[in-house]
Amino acid sequence: MIPLRSLYYWVIALGYFGPVLFILLIRTFFQDPEAYDPWIRSKLQRLFKLLNSEPQIEFSEELPSDQPLIFMANHSSLIDVPLLKAFIPKSFRGIIAHDQLNYFLYGTVVQRIGNIPIHRDNVRRSLQSFKKAQALLDQGIHITVLPEGNRSLDGKLLPFKKLPFHFAKQSGATIVPIAISGVFAMKNKGSLNLKPGSLVIRFCPLIHAEQLASLEIEELMELTHERIFTHLEAFEAGKPTE
Secondary structure, three states: OOOHHHHHHHHHHHHHHHHHHHHHHHHHOOOOHHHHHHHHHHHHHHHHHHOOOOOEEEEOOOOOOOOOEEEEEOOOOOOHHHHHHHHOOOOEEEEEEHHHHHOOOHHHHHHHOOOEEEOOOOHHHHHHHHHHHHHHHHOOOEEEEOOOOOOOOOOOOOOOOOHHHHHHHHHOOEEEEEEEEOHHHHOOOOOOOOOOOOOEEEEOOOEOHHHHHHOOHHHHHHHHHHHHHHHOOHHHHOOOOO
16 A cells, blocks of 8 residues: 555646646647757756755766767666656757657657657667667767666666667767666655655766777776766665765
8 A cells, every 4th residue: 555645745746747748748749859858857857846855966077068978877766767857957868668658648758759769678679779869969969878777676776788888889979977866765666655855866977988989898887887886875876884
């Protein structure tokens, strides 16, 4: 049974988010994504305020404005996607699991705003998704990808998949690692309980295109994993506490 406090927050979240999605769907027929992107961010930031979960945002360095970026974040909750959309301060398209397209209204909207579905169990179709992402990068549109591939079931950082790093290596872009803490406690995959609390989003030191080009795939994976792990709160990363 869902606790009453959790049910209260679900009513707030769905009651607010549903109309936002519907308005956004209408706007996709008349405007380009860059036109309504600031509106999406402001509405999602408002959602987290309503849920008493305004995150603490930290930047290790200023994000460049003159080059394509690939944002890579850890993934332990369905909260991750709206949280990233709300607080990454740039317009981007996300590479998302294909099964998200099955969600009522949400699936239609996320595809119409230009996100790229990926079939995680089909390498050939996954490569096609990354080719679409490369085409967007070539147009100057930033990309977000969750390199664990699946949500963590215990909140700890999982090993990364190789394919996103082959894509990054060939892209000529800069990687922006992002460490998200608090989302697993707020809503994890094994529970319907919604427990808003403290959230921390850290934009880790960048892996610039020049450095990226000099690294092998395994080295790039290890470096990105290490930067995210280091910047996670201890309770999220599974690190020993003092």
